[in-house]
Amino acid sequence: MSVDVLDIRDLTFRYNGVDVLQDLRFSVETGDYVGLVGPNGSGKTTLIRLLLGLLEAGQGEIRLFGRPIGEFRDWTRIGYLPQKTAFVTPRFPATVREIVALGRLAGKRFPKILGRTDREAVQRVLERLDIADLQDRPVGELSGGQQQRVLIARALVNDPDLLILDEPASALDPEVRDRFFQLLADLNTERRVSIVMVTHDLGTIGRYSSKLLYLDKRIVFYGTYEEFCHSEDVTRIFGAFAQHVICHRHGAPTDGGGLTPNPLLPGMAAGPCGEDRCGEERK
Amino acid sequence: MNWMEWLSFGFVQRALLAGSFIAVLCAVLGVFLVLRRLSLIGDGLAHATFGSAALALWLQWNPLYVSVPIVMASALGILKLTEKTRMYGDAAIGVVSAVGIAGGVLIAGLAGGFNVDLFSFLFGSILTIGPLDVAVSVILSVVVVAAVSLFYQELLSVTFDEESARASGIRVGAINQVFGLLTAVAVVLSMKVVGVLLISALLILPAVTALQLTRSFRATMAVAAAIAVLSVLAGILVSFALDLPSGATIVFINILFLAAGLAFRRREGRAGEKTSP
Structure with missing residues (x-):
């Protein structure tokens, strides 16, 4: 029987009496590439810090490679990339x-x-x-x-075996960013490295990830890329534009264009839709 | 009297020996302190040293033996205040500092004042260091530098990025405690060299100077140690020759090194601008 890379059960985290994360329950299997998205303040970075053992969960359980996080010692199996390089003096x-x-x-x-x-x-x-x-x-x-x-x-x-990345491409120029995401994709497909990546870049999720976890203190959506693209609930929650950007795998531009704010997902951004390629599909 | 005659004096030899070891110790720890923005911890622990020295004089015990445990406890106290009470690090240092100074003054008052003895702790008196204190200083310096060598990678990791260090399984809390204890020992030993009021200079100045000159972490520690030793040796000899206070002379020579380091850095920066495409 294969063991989940990550197994989260009924996880709740409170800070100063306020629920930051509520009743999370999901698992990540070997070879999954999970895009973790959500508006600002939705608890994405808190979840990452819990997965790394930097914060202690109030309720619920986190298992890494089959072991409760408190007993997990094999940290060589996990690579972590923090959100910012600002701490570098x-x-x-x-x-x-x-x-x-x-x-x-x-x-x-x-x-x-x-x-x-x-x-x-x-x-x-x-x-x-x-x-x-x-x-x-x-x-x-x-x-x-x-x-x-x-x-x-x-x-x-x-x-x-597991990479946890908190907005990994925020400081990279477009060319380096493409090479970086290609490297992650190679690791994921060739070596079956599991990836959990926080990002605001919907296009990146669409192009590379196999699963999408939308967090807003609780799990709004967690499923495969295909489930996301064929879910009417998702269209209702996110709007057709966000679903379109992800499902048509446009990605962020690599020709010098910047990310544009997505009016349907506050705090998130999307690559331009690319009217020349799929304008007819845009709702 | 020439330099060779001065070097033949036992008290000068003791000062040079103990001063050199303590200089290396302070410089090595100082690099971590400066990069972790904990430079002022030297001041806080120095003030705790003042309180403990006053207590030792009152009890008529050796100040070194009384100060080491008290200042170690103060270092752990700063860490605990920061961790358990959500107090900012600089505020916790301020609290320990205030307790140290106020405690020292109160004890001095209760004892009817210590005058010259306490004054020597404020401004240092390396030329009066005895053989036993030299032995203790050398042994403790070697122990602390050996501990830094053993924990070098963990200390570098925590200094660079505490969160990632924690995420890679390094016990950051324990490393911080070890580091606090080592710093406490360095501060107590420095009390004789430059005095309570100038201890932080011995910790900070060689490190800051080395940071102007080097490109790798090990090189920074090596250069900081070299500058610290040169400053202490030159400071002791110059102060003896010109009848100046030794602690302040050591600090001023350190400041001259820093000025030279800043000038070098500026010149290198200009040269880099000219050669860059």
Whole structure:
């Protein structure tokens, strides 16, 4: 019997007496690529922090790879990319190589000393992400996009089975973003890496994810991409435009255009619909 | 009297030896403190050291032995206040600092004043350090630097990104406690070198100077340690030669290094602008 990568049961989280998340129940299986969306303040980042053990759930249960989160120790199986690179101090003196190597600490016991295998793993991921030429540069001197790639490398350095990404492409330019999402897609299809990704970019979900979880303190929709696209409830809840952007897999533009606000989903954005390709399908 | 004659004095040798070890210790911890925006913790713990030194004088015990446990408890107190009471870190440092100073003044009042003895703790008196204190300083410095080496990767991870460190299974709370205890030891030992009022300078200045010059974390710690040792050695000799207060002289030499580091950084920045496409 296969074990779910993630299993959430009746999860409720309160902060200062207010329900931030209510009665969540869902599971993520091996090879799932889940797009986690929802308006601002819907609890997406709180859910991510609960999954990583950074917050303790008030009620309910979180199981990672079949184990209750309190007993889970094999953090090398999980790669995490935080929401922002703003915490990187401009004068922070560590090199790219030193920062990426920090990802290898998850599997070490005290004293955590990095050896040749770790250095080789770091080199591999730097080359895979095309940043080997940056390895001796201080991370504090890099651009936001380069810093984001360094953090992505740190998340991938252990070849994790589950990637948890909190708005991973926010600082990337369009070309790098496309390459990054292609890399995730390759990991997902070739190595069956499960992915849970918070994003405001509906087009990205449409192009890459296999499941969609819409959160607004509780689960509004969780299902496969096909279920989303054929659900009349979804059309009623999200509106035809949002459903169209996702289901027709237009994605965000890569030719220099920016994301446009989506009037039907406050706080979210969508790639332009692409009138030339499917204007006739737009409701 | 020439330099070689000065170096033949036992008290100068003791000052140079203890000062060098304490300088390395402070510089290494200082890099983490500065990057974690915890520079002022040195001041807070220094004030706790003042209180504990006053208590030691009142009890007529060795201030070093009384101060180490009290200042360690103060460091843990700062962490607990931040974690358990939702108090901001700088406010928690302020609370511990106030308790230390007020406690020291109250004890001094109760004891009828300590005059010269307490004054030496405020401004440092490295040239009066005894053989036993030298041995304790050297041993504790070696222990603390060894502990930093053992926890180096965890400390770097927590310093860079505490949340991701936690997410990768690092016990951030325990690491912070270890770091607080090591800092407490550094502060107590520095009391003799530069005095309570200037301890934070010994922690902050070499680290800030090194950050102007280096590109990797290990290099930053090595350069900070080198600058700290040079400052302490030069400060002790200059203060002895010119009959100046040793603590303040050490700090001023550190400030000269910082000025040189800032000038170097500025020149490098300009050179970079000229060569960049």
